[in-house]
Amino acid sequence: STETAGHSAPKSADGTRSRRDERVRGEHQVWLACLAGHPDAQALMGDFFFSGTERLERDYERARELYQDAAVQSQPRALAQLGRMYAQGLGGPTDLKKAIECSLKAAESGFPQAQYHLYALHRQGDAFVGDHSTALHWLTAAADQRHPDAMMALAELIADKKVANRSFSDAQHFYEQCFNTPHLRIRALYAYANLVATHSESLRELESARHCIF
Secondary structure, three states: OOOOOOOOOOOOOOOOOOHHHHHHHHHHHHHHHHHOOOHHHHHHHHHHHHHOOOOOOOOHHHHHHHHHHHHOOOOHHHHHHHHHHHHHOOOOOOOHHHHHHHHHHHHHOOOHHHHHHHHHHHHOOOOOOOOHHHHHHHHHHHHHOOOHHHHHHHHHHHHOOOOOOOOHHHHHHHHHHOOOOOOOHHHHHHHHHHHHHHHOOOHHHHHHHHHHHO
């Protein structure tokens, strides 16, 4: 059971604990704090069940319950995760109203994952219908906190001239910030190269664009 999932293991022969033993002991301490009602511990324990650990199997229902407990105390990561789970129907039924409510609370507290999620819900037609400016506000807030997917999405909007008072250099900057994000790297490199090749007259930038492609 989860109550016994984190019991510490005995010391190894040389008197030290293995990394695995330390992780197990750490999980147990988090679980004790969770039982005491600490929202950060409840959110972290929710993360453990959401992704699974060496000793805990992935359990979306349990993760959702723990996030809900933490969300009662306005824990922002728990609210953000609940927003995702309600939107995707993970660990329980889909509830778009609650997905937006939870994501909005987390976004207002400055949590970039929730800010980007609000924009994603807007693109799906589930939030801020007909109110692109509010969705763009949250996308920009997430991008300004260097959320990779938000920076990529905002760069693409700027490159398509869909954001007022933003220049192509702003798009270049956001694309560059995505180069080291594995799931965005190729897309960002090609978008950057295309943008520079189309709009720049700088030989240095054009050479940089060529290296991005080749």
